[in-house]
Amino acid sequence: MGNYSDVREFLILGFSEFPELQFPLFTLFLFIYLMAVLGNLLIICIVCADRHLHTPMYFFLANLSIIDICSLTVTVPKLLAVLLTQNNAIPFSDCILQMYCYVICVATEFTLLAVMAYDRYVAICNPLRYTIIMNRRVCALLAAVSWIGGFIETLPQVIMVSHFSFCGSNEILHFFCDLTALTKLTCTETSAIELLNYTEGLIMDLTSFSLILTSYVCIILSILKTIHSAEGRRKAFSTCSSHLMVVFLFYTTLLCVYLRPSSVNNMDENKLVTVTFIFLIPLVNPLIYSIRNKDLKVALQKSFIRRLSLSVNKNKKEIALATQDNMSSRNEME
Structure with missing residues (x-):
C-alpha cells in the first residue's frame, strides 16, 4: 500500500530554483498585481458611475473585471508572501480552498465569455429587439448562471482532491495550489479525476467555446x-474585436495547461504558462477594452474632467474663504 502520510500542510516552492531573483520577482509581481487590480477596479467604477454605460455589454464587462480581481487575489498574495518572507507553508484546508476559488474563477470566466459573445450576437444580428431580449432580468440571470455554474462545475473536483492520500513529499512544484501540481503528490489513483476533468472540459468548456x-x-x-x-x-467589427482578443488569449493559455494528459505535463512549463494566464490576462483585459472602446474612453475623460472641475472649484472656494477671512481680520484690526 505504500507509506501514506496525514498531510496537514504543503510547501509552495514557487520560484525557489532562482534564489537570487526572489526580491526582483516580488517587485515585478507586486507591480503587475497592483496595476491589474487598479485597472479592473477602474472599469467597475466607471461602469457603475456613468449612466450611459448601464447596458448589458458593460454589465458583463464589470463582471469580467470582478472575476479577474478575484483570480488575482486568490493566488498572488500568497506568492508575494513566499517571495518576500520565504515562508512557503500553507495549511491543507487553505490549499484546498485556494484551489477551489481559483478554479471557480476560471470556470465562471468560460461561461461569462460565452454570454458576452451572445450579447454581441444579439446586438449586431437583432438590433431592433436587443433591448427587449437583453433586458435587466435576462442579464442578471445570465450573470448568475455564470457564477453559480462555476461553483457547481468545480465542486466534484475539489471534493475528490480533498480525499486524496498523499505520500512522501508535500512540496508543491508551483506557485499556488494548482490541481495538476497536487495530483503529482498524491498516492491515490488519479485516472478518475483526469476523466472528470476531461469530461467537464468537453461538456462545459467546449460548449462555451462552441x-x-x-x-x-x-x-x-x-x-x-x-x-x-x-x-x-x-x-x-471593432465592437467585437476586443472580446475576440480576450477570448483568444484566455483559451490559448489555459488550454495549454489543463487539456494535456498528466503524463506530458511539465511543471516548469506549466508555471510559465500559468504566470501568463494569472498575471497577463487581468492586466491586459482593461487595456484592451479601454483602448479599443470609445464609450469607455469618453466616460473616463468625463470622470477625469468632472473630478478636475470639482477640485478646481474646491480650491477656488478655499481661496475665497481665506481671502474673506483675511479681509475680516484687517477690518477688525483697523
Whole structure:
C-alpha cells in the first residue's frame, strides 16, 4: 500500500530554483498585481458611475473585471508572501480552498465569455429587439448562471482532491495550489479525476467555446450580408474585436495547461504558462477594452474632467474663504 502520510500542510516552492531573483520577482509581481487590480477596479467604477454605460455589454464587462480581481487575489498574495518572507507553508484546508476559488474563477470566466459573445450576437444580428431580449432580468440571470455554474462545475473536483492520500513529499512544484501540481503528490489513483476533468472540459468548456464560435460566425455573416460600406463594417467589427482578443488569449493559455494528459505535463512549463494566464490576462483585459472602446474612453475623460472641475472649484472656494477671512481680520484690526 505504500507509506501514506496525514498531510496537514504543503510547501509552495514557487520560484525557489532562482534564489537570487526572489526580491526582483516580488517587485515585478507586486507591480503587475497592483496595476491589474487598479485597472479592473477602474472599469467597475466607471461602469457603475456613468449612466450611459448601464447596458448589458458593460454589465458583463464589470463582471469580467470582478472575476479577474478575484483570480488575482486568490493566488498572488500568497506568492508575494513566499517571495518576500520565504515562508512557503500553507495549511491543507487553505490549499484546498485556494484551489477551489481559483478554479471557480476560471470556470465562471468560460461561461461569462460565452454570454458576452451572445450579447454581441444579439446586438449586431437583432438590433431592433436587443433591448427587449437583453433586458435587466435576462442579464442578471445570465450573470448568475455564470457564477453559480462555476461553483457547481468545480465542486466534484475539489471534493475528490480533498480525499486524496498523499505520500512522501508535500512540496508543491508551483506557485499556488494548482490541481495538476497536487495530483503529482498524491498516492491515490488519479485516472478518475483526469476523466472528470476531461469530461467537464468537453461538456462545459467546449460548449462555451462552441457558443462563442457560433455567435461570431453568425455575426460575421450578418455584417457581410447587411452592411456594405467599408466604414460600417469596420465599426461593426471593432465592437467585437476586443472580446475576440480576450477570448483568444484566455483559451490559448489555459488550454495549454489543463487539456494535456498528466503524463506530458511539465511543471516548469506549466508555471510559465500559468504566470501568463494569472498575471497577463487581468492586466491586459482593461487595456484592451479601454483602448479599443470609445464609450469607455469618453466616460473616463468625463470622470477625469468632472473630478478636475470639482477640485478646481474646491480650491477656488478655499481661496475665497481665506481671502474673506483675511479681509475680516484687517477690518477688525483697523
